[in-house]
Amino acid sequence: MSISVNSSDRVCENGIQPVELLPATNDVHGGVIVDMKDAMEAQHFLTLLRASISQWRREGKKGVWIKLPIELVNLVETTVKEGFRYHHAEPHYLMLVYWIPETTNTLPANASHRVGIGAIVVNDKKEMLVVQEKSGRFQGTGVWKIPTGVVDEGEDIFKAAVREVKEETGIDAEFLEVLAFRQSHKTFFEKSDLFFVCMLHPLTFDIEKQELEIEAAKWMPLEEYAAQPVTQTHALFKYILELGSLKLDRDYAGFSPLHITSVFDDKLSFLYLNRQQMQCLSSPDQSS
Amino acid sequence: MSISVNSSDRVCENGIQPVELLPATNDVHGGVIVDMKDAMEAQHFLTLLRASISQWRREGKKGVWIKLPIELVNLVETTVKEGFRYHHAEPHYLMLVYWIPETTNTLPANASHRVGIGAIVVNDKKEMLVVQEKSGRFQGTGVWKIPTGVVDEGEDIFKAAVREVKEETGIDAEFLEVLAFRQSHKTFFEKSDLFFVCMLHPLTFDIEKQELEIEAAKWMPLEEYAAQPVTQTHALFKYILELGSLKLDRDYAGFSPLHITSVFDDKLSFLYLNRQQMQCLSSPDQSS
Numbered sequence: 349m350s351i352s353v354n355s356s357d358r359v360c361e362n363g364i365q366p367v368e369l370l371p372a373t374n375d376v377h378g379g380v381i382v383d384m385k386d387a388m389e390a391q392h393f394l395t396l397l398r399a400s401i402s403q404w405r406r407e408g409k410k411g412v413w414i415k416l417p418i419e420l421v422n423l424v425e426t427t428v429k430e431g432f433r434y435h436h437a438e439p440h441y442l443m444l445v446y447w448i449p450e451t452t453n454t455l456p457a458n459a460s461h462r463v464g465i466g467a468i469v470v471n472d473k474k475e476m477l478v479v480q481e482k483s484g485r486f487q488g489t490g491v492w493k494i495p496t497g498v499v500d501e502g503e504d505i506f507k508a509a510v511r512e513v514k515e516e517t518g519i520d521a522e523f524l525e526v527l528a529f530r531q532s533h534k535t536f537f538e539k540s541d542l543f544f545v546c547m548l549h550p551l552t553f554d555i556e557k558q559e560l561e562i563e564a565a566k567w568m569p570l571e572e573y574a575a576q577p578v579t580q581t582h583a584l585f586k587y588i589l590e591l592g593s594l595k596l597d598r599d600y601a602g603f604s605p606l607h608i609t610s611v612f613d614d615k616l617s618f619l620y621l622n623r624q625q626m627q628c629l630s631s632p633d634q635s636s
Numbered sequence: 637m638s639i640s641v642n643s644s645d646r647v648c649e650n651g652i653q654p655v656e657l658l659p660a661t662n663d664v665h666g667g668v669i670v671d672m673k674d675a676m677e678a679q680h681f682l683t684l685l686r687a688s689i690s691q692w693r694r695e696g697k698k699g700v701w702i703k704l705p706i707e708l709v710n711l712v713e714t715t716v717k718e719g720f721r722y723h724h725a726e727p728h729y730l731m732l733v734y735w736i737p738e739t740t741n742t743l744p745a746n747a748s749h750r751v752g753i754g755a756i757v758v759n760d761k762k763e764m765l766v767v768q769e770k771s772g773r774f775q776g777t778g779v780w781k782i783p784t785g786v787v788d789e790g791e792d793i794f795k796a797a798v799r800e801v802k803e804e805t806g807i808d809a810e811f812l813e814v815l816a817f818r819q820s821h822k823t824f825f826e827k828s829d830l831f832f833v834c835m836l837h838p839l840t841f842d843i844e845k846q847e848l849e850i851e852a853a854k855w856m857p858l859e860e861y862a863a864q865p866v867t868q869t870h871a872l873f874k875y876i877l878e879l880g881s882l883k884l885d886r887d888y889a890g891f892s893p894l895h896i897t898s899v900f901d902d903k904l905s906f907l908y909l910n911r912q913q914m915q916c917l918s919s920p921d922q923s924s
Contacts, residue, residue, distance in 0.1 A: 377771075418716060418721065418722060421712060421713045421716040421717070422713055424709060424712045424713065425709045425710055425712065425713065428706060428709040429709070433706065433727040433728070434706060434725035434726065434727055434728070434729070434730055435725065435727070436724065436725050436726075436825075436827075437722035437723065437724050437725035437730060437731070437746075438722065438724075438746065438826070439721040439722055439723070440721070440722070441722070442722055442725060442730070443725070443825070452848065454771065456750075456786075456824055457750060457786055457788075457789075458725075458726065458747070458750075459746070459747040459748055459749055459750050459824075459827045459828075460747055460749070460750060460751060460787070460788075460789045461747055461748070461749040461750070461751050461830070462744075462745060462746075462747050462748060462749070463748060463749050463828075463830070483665075483742065498744075498745050499748065500745075500748075501745075501748045501826060501827075501828070502821045502822065502826070502828060504819060505819055527909065527910075528891065528907050528908060528909035528910075529891070529907070529908050530896070530905055530906065530907045530908070531792060531793055531905060531906055531908070532903065532905035533790045533903075533905070534790065534903075536744055536747075537724075537731070538726070538789060538790070539724075539747045539789075540747075540751075540789070540790060542749070542751070542830065560740065583896035583897065583907070584896065584907070587896075587907060587909070590914070591909065591914075594913060594914070599913055600910060600913045600914075601889055601910055601913065602910065603816065603817070603891070608818070608871035608872065608875075609871065615820065615821075615822075617818055617819060617820035617821070618818065618819055619816050619817070619818045619871070619872070619875060620816060620817050620818070620819070621815065621816035621875070621879065622815075622816075622888060622889055622890065622910070625882060625887055625888045625889065626878070626879075626882070626888075
């Protein structure tokens with residue numbers, strides 16, 4: 349997303365001493381990105397920051413992004429006191445941002461959702477793969493639930509479903525469809541959750557449960573899952589059973605992933621849709 | 637998510653001077669949350685922080701969360717130097733976290749996705765509601781696209797679709813279905829995107845375009861949208877046309893939202909599924 353243009357080596361003009369600036373790259377939206385890597389005294393940083401902002405203002409730059417690795421935490425206070433605001437943080441860095449123009453700030457929003465998956469895996473005996481967790485809401489309750497997990501950063505939903513089933517139970521499975529998804533809010537501080545209910549077809553059947561998170565794992569007859577009190581009272585448990593049963597009877601069409609690419613950057617992504625009714629669009633890998 | 641238990645008013649026992657601690661609430665996962673609100677000198681904060689961590693360690697606490705409003709940026713460096721790591725940030729605060737036990741850190745992941753919507757709105761003349769944007773990738777290209785936008789924090793996908801259509805074009809519309817969704821990665825630094833293609837039914841027809849972001853808006857015959865070069869080359873444009881057309885012909889079943897509640901906290905959320913094939917589950921508001 350950035351174009352490498354190092355502005356720290358400014359040419360001296362008219363005999364005026366060149367001013368040292370922070371190393372920055374331009375982004376495609378008229379802004380600049382400063383990716384600080386080396387340790388620096390706060391006072392020296394402040395001098396460079398002020399000179400840089402002046403220069404970028406003259407150049408008509410818009411958003412100024414400063415990425416500070418956690419090792420450079422000594423520069424955070426200085427940056428904020430110069431008018432920067434936090435944008436987002438990951439364990440190892442903090443991203444701050446400043447909007448130069450007088451016009452309305454059009455800075456993009458921060459990530460707002462965490463994404464999880466639940467995997468319905470049913471064998472030929474109409475037994476569902478279920479687990480008991482060592483922590484979380486169902487810990488110690490005796491409740492059997494489908495394998496669930498968080499989609500890793502940069503991971504595709506269908507791959508996360510296959511990975512979580514393998515990790516928690518040792519079962520290899522093939523992804524079939526997203527049967528439903530749930531959006532819920534304020535699940536973690538102010539953030540929201542998208543939870544994708546996925547149908548998978550098992551390829552192996554011998555369970556090897558994970559020790560860290562899983563108390564027990566087994567193949568459970570659908571009737572037994574249905575008879576659990578939690579299935580009667582908890583909508584998601586009930587829908588998981590209903591959707592899985594409908595899918596097994598082939599009466600339910602969920603969404604399955606289709607590989608597409610973007611004309612802009614050749615990046616691959618997946619479009620999830622009802623493919624039963626998209627047969628007319630035959631090619632599985634459409635350029636875009 | 638937190639239980640209010642202020643640990644700063646510790647009772648003096650055995651004649652020992654009570655130690656002042658940071659005000660904290662317990663969370664349901666065996667950790668504590670410190671929500672700093674008042675200004676404090678870094679040195680005083682450090683004293684309280686060290687005493688608090690010692691106390692929490694004795695109590696067997698796990699994760700320690702410290703939320704620092706941006707006004708308390710003077711405490712960030714101290715917190716990091718005591719071993720805390722960034723967890724996430726919003727413009728007005730920074731969340732830091734520390735894992736006390738020797739065991740594996742089971743802290744929840746940060747939000748990883750931004751969520752967007754695109755709205756297909758077609759009138760009775762088989763004309764689609766399209767816009768030209770003042771900024772972004774299609775700025776100045778003459779490309780007509782469906783209204784799109786970002787789902788606000790805490791906003792439901794179907795409400796975001798209705799809102800964006802109203803904001804950009806002045807058209808009131810009723811949400812019908814999610815026809816497809818796309819997951820793409822590294823769209824903004826390391827974050828991913830989920831983009832939901834939504835079908836809406838227009839309730840009004842007189843366009844009043846928004847000035848800030850929209851260059852032009854109109855009802856465009858589907859054939860004209862199909863004839864745009866971008867529709868030939870860009871998979872998402874093509875699928876939007878195909879999916880919208882299939883939906884108009886009633887041959888395509890997408891996902892529509894069903895209101896459900898959680899037994900745990902009575903919170904409402906929406907489950908999006910293929911309702912055409914879920915008629916057997918009749919009640920629209922299922923307790924869970």
